[in-house]
Amino acid sequence: MQTVLVTGAAGFIGFHLSKKLCSEGLKVIGLDNVNDYYDVDLKNARIEILKGLPSFTFIKKDLVDESLSELFEEFNIDYVINLAAQAGVRHSLEHPDDYVHSNIAGFVRLIELSKKHKVKHFLYASSASVYGANKKIPFSTGDAVDxxxxxxxxxxxxxxxxxxxxxxxxxIPVTGLRFFSVYGPFGRPDMALFKFTKAILEGESMDVYNHGKMKRSFTYVDDVCESVFRLLDEVPEMQSEQEINSPVASFAPFQIFNVGNDEVIDLIEYIQLIEKRLGKKGKYNYLPMQLGDISESKPDLDELVKRIKYRPTTPIREGIEKFIDWYIDYYNIKPN
Known part of the structure; x- marks a missing residue:
C-alpha cells in the first residue's frame, strides 16, 4: 500500500482529499496543527470523520516542528501533498508573520525533508492569486506571474x-496546483459561500466587494480531489536542456497546473443562486474592491485536461445546493 503524507488534513481541501485517497486504497498520514484561524470545532469534526477510516492516521504537528523529521523516519512516505498554509488574502493584510511562518518556513522544512527521504512526488497547493495584476483572461500557466x-x-x-x-x-519531482476558489461541504467559514449562506439565514448584512462586479471560477471540491488524485502518478521527469521560453518550462522535473472550473459566474448571480436555494433574500452591503483582491479569474485548463483526461465540470448550481444541504444539516437549522 502506497503512503501519502497530506499536510493541512484538518483543513477543507485536505479533509476531502484524504477521504478520496483512502477510498482509492492509499494509506494517508494526515498532518495538521489545528490552529484557530477559524472554528476549531469544524476542524475537529473533520478529523473525527477521518479517524474513522481504517487507512488514515492523524498527527497533530506544525510544519516547522523539529520532530517532523521523526514522522518521515517512522512512516515510509511515498508521496507528499502539501496543503498546509495560512489561508486568506484579507487576513494577510494584518497578520503577515503568520504567512511567513506557515507558507514559507513550513514549506522549506517540508520540501527539505522530502528531499532527504527521497519521496516519489512532491505536490503542493499554490493559488490562482499568483496571477495578481495579470489582465489576460483566461489565466494560463504560461503567463507571467511577477x-x-x-x-x-x-x-x-x-x-x-x-x-x-x-x-x-x-x-525532486514537484507539481504545483493553482487552485481556483474551491467550495463545497465542510468549507471554510471565511469563504464567500459560507459567509453569504450564514448571513442570509441569520438576516445579517453581507459585505459585497467591488459592488458585486466580480467574476469568479468556483470549483467544487470533489473535482479538485479527482484532479489531484489523477496527478499523483503523473510524475514529472528530468528533461534534456531546453530553451526556457515559458514561466513553467524547465529542464527540471517540475510542472504547474491550473486546477479549477472554467465556468465563470458574476458574484451577484452567485449570491442569487444561494438566495434561491434558501428561499430568502439577503441584505447587501456594497463595498469597493478589497485590497489584494482580483476582479476576475478564469483558468485555462488545456494542460490539466491533456495530462489527466479529466475536466472539473460540477455545475455551480449543483455545488451550491450540496453545500447548503450540508450547512443546514451540520448546524441543525430548522425550516421557518
Missing part, C-alpha cells in the same frame, strides 16, 4: 520558485 498583489499570493509564488530550485538542484 506581480502578486497580496502577501498571501507572494508566498504562494515563493512556493513555486522554491519548489523549482529544489527540483533543479536535487532532481
Amino acid at each position: 506581480h502578486p498583489i497580496s502577501l498571501y499570493a507572494a508566498t504562494k509564488r515563493s512556493n513555486e520558485l522554491i519548489a523549482h530550485s529544489y527540483s533543479a538542484l536535487f532532481d
